Amino acid sequence: MTVVDDIKGRLDILEVVSRYVPLQRSGRSHKAPCPFHQEKTPSFFVFPERQSWRCFGACATGGDVFSFVMRSENMEFGDALKHLAQQTGVELPNLEKRNQNQGNFDINESARIYFQELLASAKGTEARAYLDRREVSAQAIEKFELGLSPSDGESLKNHLVKQGFSLQQLNQAGIVRTSQNGWNHDLFRSRLMFPIRNGQGGLGGFGARALDDSQPKYLNSPRTPVFDKGHILYGLHLAKESARQEGIVIVEGYMDAVAAHQEGFNNVVASMGTALTENQVAEIRRLTKDVTMALDADVAGQQATLRSLESSWRVLQTQVAGRSQGTTLFQRPEMLNLKIAVMPEGMDPDDLIHRSPDEWTQLIQEGPSYIEYLLKVLPVQLDASTPQGKAQIVSVVLPSIQAVPEPFQQDHYFQMLADQLGVTRETLQATIDRPGAARQTRRAQPRTRPASGLTFTGPDGDPLEEYCLTLLLHEPDLEESAEGLQPEYFRQMENREIFNQWVRVCQGRQGEPSAASLSGLVEEELTSRLDALLNKEMPPLDPLSRQAAFRDVVIRLESRYLVELK
Ligand SMILES: [Zn+2]
Incomplete structure (x- = not known):
């Protein structure tokens, strides 16, 4: 039962309305001159059985006890809710006092139930037919709590507001978005809904699949304090x-x-x-x-x-x-x-x-194990018949082999690599011992973080990533603009890890996301990278240009990531 239902259950609409206008019995209903427009013959009716009211005159409108009080007192829904809750002694869930995380979980749970009910209803016929075509059983639908989001963009919002959540809370939970013209609407419309629970079962957000050809095909809840x-x-x-x-x-x-x-x-x-x-x-x-x-x-x-x-x-x-x-x-x-x-x-x-x-x-x-798999696909992709191809394969696979802690296993893979390349172990060993390869060998030892990021990226840093992090570290006010920035956009592991730490600082609110608070958090291996970033010269930019520059960098990192994704 919702809070609104609870309050309605404790109120008699006849009693409430008669505080404003004198009611006269008329059959199974009661009538009065309409309090909302001027008239001599009563056309305003109250129906106690349905606990509703209607003006058949100029207003041509009606509703329940809430809408009556809202109109009479000229109140917003939220104020009417507080007003009537106080009158009836119903306690409103005090979400301000609870921490916001619990609020987000509560909102998601309410939304999840709404989605599930919609999928099971007549409106869910098409979605259920889709699941049927995909051979998803009723048990699986229930186990994964699959649902359907409403098509009109407002039903869920209205439902949750009636449950006592504010628009601000719904926005923060990522359920409602505000469009540029100020319209607050449901983020998910006509989509198959996959509730996404964390390892402990907390419902952090949703994945949503389009059921027609709308884009994007998959849409997720935005990052929130309870969802990443x-x-x-x-x-x-x-x-x-x-x-x-x-x-x-x-x-x-x-x-x-x-x-x-x-x-x-x-x-x-x-x-x-x-x-x-x-x-x-x-x-x-x-x-x-x-x-x-x-x-x-x-x-x-x-x-x-x-x-x-x-x-x-x-x-x-x-x-x-x-x-x-x-x-x-x-x-x-x-x-x-x-x-x-x-x-x-x-x-x-x-x-x-x-x-x-x-x-x-x-x-x-x-x-196959990861290394066996690499040894199978790389010779197809990188031409193993040429010296350059061989060298590339070695540079990709060798770090992984050298990280294998078990000597016999490591030896086995080493032999496999030699066989794949059609060279002897001695030749392979000689290649590795050359000065150029030595750096790579050393950094691939277990217990050492990769010194220059992923093997596929250049060894000399990534200017775009570094510029992005430098801006972020120097300017705490860029935090909001960083909302779309994903860890995956960073190819280099150190940069990605520094960004992750930065996000943790922001989310944990262990103070300003300043360089100082980060220094204490990053692991030893990262401090030199962090120091380098902090000591980078910043171009002298005013706040607006800085925002623009940062947004531009984020977009470039994202498009780079998306291109590689294909
Ligand atoms: Zn009227």
């Missing part, structure tokens, strides 16, 4: 137990995860993006060290995929290194096993799981 896509693995709260026992399998899309659980593969989660983030890996590590990533065949060999895999792999290693600090030299860090399962041509996990659960099981069980 990069921190969450979709379905993790449902997958924890199985992942502990069987290892975790990571797919990319919501539908893939839903299909997996439907067929009983309960250890599957969706990354909702291309590369795993440090926060996602931290969640995984608490459960298991066996990680399998499922890839579509059409993207499996692509540069962008390899780049995001490498990024994921490095994050996995970084976490291992972080854990191993403080242990003695003789203890080896526990290696995370990353395996790659490539789907058959033309199928995504969703298709395969529905069509052949056995084949899915086999692919997951027999997937």
Whole structure:
């Protein structure tokens, strides 16, 4: 029951209206001269059975006890709500006192229920037909709490306002957006809704898929204090137990995860993006060290995929290194096993799981390790018959091999690399020992962060990323303009990590997001990079030009990211 229903239940509309106009019984209703327009013959009626009122005269309008009080007292809905709540002794949920996070969770839960009810209603016919075509069972719809957002752009907002949430709160929770002309509207319209819960089950936000050809096809809740896509693995709260026992399998899309659980593969989660983030890996590590990533065949060999895999792999290693600090030299860090399962041509996990659960099981069980996978796809992509191609392959694979803590395993991979290249171990060893390769070798040791970011990027820093961070670090007032900036836009791991820390400072509100508060947070390996950024010369810009410059950098970083995504 909503607060409004509660209040209505305690009020008698006859009693409320008769405080304003003298009512006269007329059959099953009561009538009076309309309090809202001038008239001699009463055309204003109150219907106690329905607890409603209507003017059949000039106003030609009606409503419930709330709208009557709003009109009579010339009040906004919120004020009428407070007024009547006080009269009836109903306690309004005091969201101001509760912290905002809980408020966001509450708003999302209310929205989730609304979406679910709409999907189950007559208005959900088309959406249910779509789910049926995608072979999503009723049980899966319920388990993943799938829903439908209303098409008119206002129903959800109105519903939540009636529940006592303010427009400001709905805006902060990312449920309602304000358009340029000031119209507050639902962010999600006519979309299939995927509630996204964090590992602890808190409902932080939504993923939403268009059911027609509107763009974008997928729309997510914006980043809020309780929602950051990069921190969450979709379905993790449902997958924890199985992942502990069987290892975790990571797919990319919501539908893939839903299909997996439907067929009983309960250890599957969706990354909702291309590369795993440090926060996602931290969640995984608490459960298991066996990680399998499922890839579509059409993207499996692509540069962008390899780049995001490498990024994921490095994050996995970084976490291992972080854990191993403080242990003695003789203890080896526990290696995370990353395996790659490539789907058959033309199928995504969703298709395969529905069509052949056995084949899915086999692919997951027999997937090659990350390094074996690299050794398989790289010679196809980089021509292994030329010296340049060989050198490129070595530069990509070798750091990963050298990070393998187990000597026999490492030796095995080393031999595989030599075989793939068609060279002897001695030749391979000689290549590595050359002065040019030495730097690369050293930085790839476990327990060391990569000194120059991802292998695919240039070794000498990234001017665009550095300019972006420099602006951000020097000018706290750019925080709002940074809303669209994603960690994924930073190719270089140090830059990405510094940005992550900056976001953490902003969200944690452990003070101004100033350089000083950051210095205390970043790990030792990052301090020199941070110092370099802080000491960079800033072009003398006035605040407005600074804003413009920053927005421009964010757009360029984003478009660079999007181009590589394809
Ligand atoms: Zn009237």
